[in-house]
Amino acid sequence: MSRINNAAESQPNLPESNSPLQTPVKPGFSSRKGKKRAPKPGNKGFFQRLSKQKALFLMSFPFVIWLIIFKYIPVAGWVMAFQDYKPQSGIFDQEWAGLKHFKDLFNEPMFYRALENTLGMGILGLVFGTLSAIVFALLLNEVRFLTLKKWTQTISYLPHFVSWVIVANIVITMLSPEGIINNLLVDTGILDKPLNFMAQPDMFWGVVTAADVWKETGWNAIIYLAAMAGVDPQLYEAAKVDGASRWRQMWHITLPSIRPVIIVLLILNIGNLINIGFEKQMLLGNNIVAEKALVIDLYALDYGIGMFRYSFGTAIGIFKSVISVILILICNGFAKRIGEGRVF
C-alpha cells in the first residue's frame, strides 16, 4: 500500500485535477516514515534509510525527471520577456529590452480588465465548484442503495469528458431566447418575455460558473467521495449509539474527517486561481459580453503570440506565475496557522 501511495505522492502537477491525489495519502505516508526511522542517527543512518527506500526513489525518479524537463527547463524561456524576441535568431542573439514589456503591460487598461475578469470568474468557479462538489459528495455518500449510487456517480462525472466546444453550444442553445430555459421561465410566468441570457454582460460570469459547475461537479466529487470512504465506520457507529441523526453524522463526523482534504485541495486550487484558461470564455463569449469575457490567457493569445509579440506574451506568463506563487504562499501560511493540512 505504501508503495502505491508513494508513487502517487511523487507524481507532481500532472495537468488537470490529479494533484488532489496527494491528499488522502499524506497522513499514511508520514506515519509509515516514522516507523521506518533507523535506530542510529547520522550519515550511516541516512544511507541505510536511503537503501531501504531505494525502490521508492526509483519509482519517483521518472517523475522527477519529467518535472525537471517539462516544468523547470522551460523557465529559462522567461529571458524572452526582457528581450525584443524575434524567433528567427537564437535566444542569445536578441536585443535586450529591460522591463519595457512589463511597463507596456501595466500601462494597458485592457490588462486590468482581463485581470479583474480572470480573478472574478476564478473565485466564483472556486467557491461554487468546491461547494457543489462537497455537497454532492456528501449526498451521494449517504445513499445506501449501492447500484443507484454508482449509476449516479458515473452519470454525474460523464460531462467532464465532453469537450468545451460541445458544452458551449449546448449552453448557448439552451439559453437562447427561443431555448428551453426561456420557454420554461415564460411558460411558468417568471419572465414576461424571453431574456437573451448570452447578451447580458453582467450575467456572463454567472453563465460561465454555472456551465463549469454542471460540467465538473461529478468529477470533482470523486476525490471527496474517496476521502469519505476512508472515514472509520466506528465513528458513525458510536454516533448512532449516542443518538445522532444522519444530518448530525454528516456535520460532526463526515465533514470534520475530510477537512484536511478540503483545505489542501483549496490551497492547490487557489494557486491555480489565475490559470482558469480561456476555452470557456472564448467559446461562450460574444461581442456583447466581450468586456466581461476577456481573461488574461485570451489577452495573451490575442495581443501576445497572435501578434507575434512573444516577449509581451512571456511577460504576461511571468506575471501569472508570480501571482500564483504569492497566492499559494498566503494560503499555505494561513492553513499552517489554523493547524490544518497544508501542501508544504
Next chain:
Amino acid sequence: MKRKLSILLLSLLFMFAALFLAACSDDSDTDTSSEDDDATEENESDEPLTLTFFNADGEEKSFDDPVAQKITEETGIKLEMDYPVGGNDESIPLMIASGDYPDLIFAKGDIGKLIEAGGVIKLDELIEEKGDNLKELYGDQLDRLRNSIDDPSIYNVGTYGVEEARWETSGTFQVQLDVLRELGYPEIRTLDDFEDAITEYYEKYPEIDGQKTIPLSLLGSDWRWLITVGNPAGFAAGIPDDGQWAINDETGETTYKFLLPELKEYFKWLNGMNDKGLLDPESFTHTYDTYISKLSSGRVLSIADQSWNIGDADAALVADGKEWKTYAPLPVTINEEYKSQGLKDYGFAGGWGISISSTSEYQEEAFEFLDWMASEEAQILTNWGIEGENYDVVDGKRVLQEDDRERKNTDADYPKETGVGYYLYPFPQWGNGAVDSSGQPITPDSEQNIIDNFNEAEKEVVAEYGMENWTDWFPPEEDLGMSNHGAAANYTIESGSELEIIQQKADDLTEQRITQAVLGDPADFDASWDAMIEELEAMDIEKANELMTQKTLDVMELWGTK
C-alpha cells in the same frame, strides 16, 4: 475501508498513467509515420513527391479526388493539405516559433510575419528563370505582387484571379425573392425602401411554415461580425470594401471607417430596426450553425451577408424546393446620394498568395508546381474538371455535363468531392474574365453560365425587373472606376507594430460598443456612439489613420498608380 481507498487510488493512478502513455504513444506514432513517408519518397523516384501545404482558408481534405489525381499525374506532385483547426489565428505564429514550415504556405495576412521571420523565400529569380506561365499570367500586374516599398521582392503568387469580371455581387443586403414577388416587384434603393419592404411582408406573414418570421438576421457573434455588421455599414455609405478603412482613392487619405458620420447613420437605422423588433434578437449571440439553419428554414426575410458565407443555406433551400426563399442582392445605400460599390473593380489585388518556405527541401519542385498551376492546361483542369467526365467538348466548346452542372449549383460539397473548382483559390488563377488560346472563357462561370444557372424563381424575378442579371441594377463598373490602391484588406501590416495593436484594440472596441449601441435604447444611441468615438480617440486612432495613410501612399507608389 483502507483497502477500498487504495483500490480506488490505484485505479485512478492507473488511469492517469494510461492517459499519459497514450499521449506519448500518439506523438511517436505520427512521428514514425511521417518519417516513413519521407523514406519512401527518397527511395522510389517513381512515386509522386509529396509537398506539404498549409492553407489558412483550408478544411479537412485529402488530395485524392479525380482532379487531384490528374494534377499528380501531370506534375508528379501530391499535396498534403493542412489547415488551421477551428479558425485558429495562431497557426502562423506557432509555425514560426517552432521553425517547422510546410513546403507551401498560404498565410493570408500573416505573410508579413513569415517574411520577417525569414520563413519564406523570394520568388523573383525563380519567376525570371522558369516562371513562364506566371509571367504570362501577371504581365504588367506583376508589380502588384511586390511586398513593400522598402523590400520590393515577390514572396507569394496567387489567390485572386487576374482578370476578374464582376458578374456576381452580394450587395449590401440580400432579400428573399418571395418578398419581391409578394410586394409586386418594388424598387429598393435606400434603407427606407428596404425597411418598408420587409416590414410590409412581415406584417402579412408573421409566421412561415409555423415558425416565427425573422425580418433581418445578422451573424455578429464571431469574426463574421465584420462581414455581416461592419462591412454592410460601409457598403450602405457607398464606401468600397477596404476592411475597417475608408480610403480616398485620389489622395490616399485613409480613415478608420467607424469614425465617419455616415456609418453612424447606418447603425442608428439598425438600432431602430432592433427597437421595432425587425432585427433577429439572436443576431449577436447565435452561432454560425444556428444562423445557417435559420436561413435554411426559409423564415429569414433578409440578410446582410456575402454569398460565399451562406452557400450551404442556399443549396439547402434549393434542395428543399424552396427556391422562392433564396436571396436577391440589393444595391441599397443610406440614401440616393450614395452609390452602391457592389461592382467596384479593385484590380488584381496582389498581396496575399502562396509562398514557398525557406526550409523546404523541394523549393524548385514547389515553384514548378505553382507555375504549372498558372498554365492554360491546369486552369482548364481545375476550372472544368476532366474531359469526358465532368465536361464535353461540343462544337469546339467546353460544356459542363448536365449532372455536374446540377451538382455544382445545388450541392455545396461538389467542389470538395470532385475537385472541380476546388484548386482555384488560393492558387494563381486567370480569373473569370479570362479567355484561353481558343478564345473560350477559362472558367465555367461566364456571365451566360451564371444566368443559365439561376434557379427558376431567380429567372422569374430578374425578368420581372426587365434585367438579365442581378448586376444590372447596380451602378456599372465603368462609373465606379478602378481602385488605385487595390484593397486595404490585402495590405501587409507588420506584426506587433503600433498600427496593428491600435487597429486590434479599435476593432475589439467597435465590435463591442456598436453591438451594444445597436441593441440599446434608441434614446441612448447618440450618447453611446459619442462615447465610443471618445474611446477610439483615447487609444490614438489618429495615429493609426496616419500610419495607414502612409501605407496606402506606399502601395500606390509601388504599383505606380499615383
